[in-house]
Amino acid sequence: MRGRFITVEGIDGAGKSTHLQALVDRLRQRGATVLATREPGGTPLAEALRTLVLAQPMDVLCEALLVFAARRDHVRQVIEPALARGETVVCDRFTDASFAYQGGGRGADPAQLAALEAWVHGELRPDLTLWFDLPADVAATRRAAARAPDRFERQDEAFFGRVRAAYAARWAAEPQRIARIDATPPPAAVWTAIARVLDERGW
Numbered sequence: 001m002r003g004r005f006i007t008v009e010g011i012d013g014a015g016k017s018t019h020l021q022a023l024v025d026r027l028r029q030r031g032a033t034v035l036a037t038r039e040p041g042g043t044p045l046a047e048a049l050r051t052l053v054l055a056q057p058m059d060v061l062c063e064a065l066l067v068f069a070a071r072r073d074h075v076r077q078v079i080e081p082a083l084a085r086g087e088t089v090v091c092d093r094f095t096d097a098s099f100a101y102q103g104g105g106r107g108a109d110p111a112q113l114a115a116l117e118a119w120v121h122g123e124l125r126p127d128l129t130l131w132f133d134l135p136a137d138v139a140a141t142r143r144a145a146a147r148a149p150d151r152f153e154r155q156d157e158a159f160f161g162r163v164r165a166a167y168a169a170r171w172a173a174e175p176q177r178i179a180r181i182d183a184t185p186p187p188a189a190v191w192t193a194i195a196r197v198l199d200e201r202g203w
């Protein structure tokens with residue numbers, strides 16, 4: 001049987017990394033063979049492209065082409081084979097992030113992104129996307145306390161407001177696939193919300 005494809009999304013600082021391992025552990029405890037990976041990245045080529053995208057200033061179309069090039073390699077080499085083996089794939093970001101960051105944040109044409117999506121991964125879509133939703137100002141405060149910023153994390157609050165709005169629009173359009181997790185309460189409460197979404201699916 002084909003495996004499940006789960007992605008996690010949200011603006012930088014929303015709390016994805018904090019909960020990823022617990023998510024993987026829970027799925028394993030229930031018997032799944034889990035492959036945890038990330039985007040951009042997940043293969044040597046895609047990790048090299050990630051380094052470029054996170055460090056080099058570039059035009060937004062170039063940025064979109066590079067994240068989708070990385071995704072092409074990742075889908076073919078890692079994600080599709082794992083799903084075909086019946087494994088559960090947990091991916092830290094996927095194509096929703098391109099619509100949110102390149103589209104919402106930087107103004108890339110959503111129709112062009114949709115064309116790249118169809119071109120690069122055809123019908124493949126996540127079975128479940130956990131969207132960690134947090135206001136941009138709260139995320140900025142959490143990030144400032146946590147780490148040195150990369151090229152995206154140096155963007156201003158207005159940028160992250162647009163990224164968040166783009167995620168919200170995708171959630172509104174696909175509420176069955178995308179589960180909104182309120183990321184404002186303390187971590188234990190955020191985890192309870194994640195566990196509830198998994199419980200509802202019997203995962």
Ligand SMILES: Nc1ncnc2c1ncn2[C@@H]1O[C@H](COP(=O)(O)OP(=O)(O)O)[C@@H](O)[C@H]1O
Binds near residue numbers: 146188
């Ligand atoms: N629910 C929460 N309440 C308060 N701080 C949090 C919460 N979740 C995560 N943090 C902290 O916020 C910072 C960013 O979280 P992180 O998980 O790295 O976010 P992301 O991976 O989404 O960028 C970290 O210092 C983390 O400890």
Ligand SMILES: Cc1cn([C@H]2C[C@H](O)[C@@H](COP(=O)(O)OP(=O)(O)O)O2)c(=O)[nH]c1=O
Binds near residue numbers: 039092093095098102
């Ligand atoms: C997958 C993807 C990520 N990104 C951005 C969002 C993030 O700012 C950055 C890397 O994501 P992430 O792995 O969440 O960063 P970190 O390791 O610092 O937590 O790449 C895009 O702009 N487009 C994309 O398609």
